[in-house]
Amino acid sequence: MDLTKAELDFLKQKGLTKNDVYNGLGVKQKYWMSLVKKEGKPIALGNPCTYEKHRLKWPSGHCAQCNPRNIGKGFSDRFSQTKYIYIAGSLSHKVMKIGIGDDPEQRLAVLRRQPYAGVPDWQLLFHMKVPNSARLEHEAISSLSKHVVRLGYFKDGGKQTAIEVIKCSYVDALKAIAKSAKTAESDPWQSPKVGLYEFK
């Protein structure tokens, strides 16, 4: 996906990056409008607008550059919330989960009880409180996208949604977070057991 300098500048102004852009080029607008939301992206690259041939669009389909104030409010709020980002790991399935929440210990108890993705032995390996938590989560998981695997589905109001976990070692998950994290509001916490989660 090639973005022009003007497009990159616009994204930067909005606190977004190239990774936030859903590539809807060559896809009919009504299709990418549903896909962009499903993928949780705040902005899409679509067909040029009538007036200035801009290509960046809000999920509503409106030209982002002609309507710069029309930022998806829900997205910007959610992306910028300060929360904990955490890594949980499973020895039985050799997978990682990167997630965010207000209370990682409690979140882990819920994952184990469900059990999330059918994995019974989630252990909390790392957490750190960060601003822009959802953005960081999104960037970290995107950078590991080739290791993402599906482990089952959950029903979401009748709709089935894939449960995705990451087939990688702890260090890979940690590196993905470290690469995107710019600031933290708490010291990172790391489990003394992380050495067990280096899968070959």
Ligand SMILES: [Zn+2]
């Ligand atoms: Zn425009």
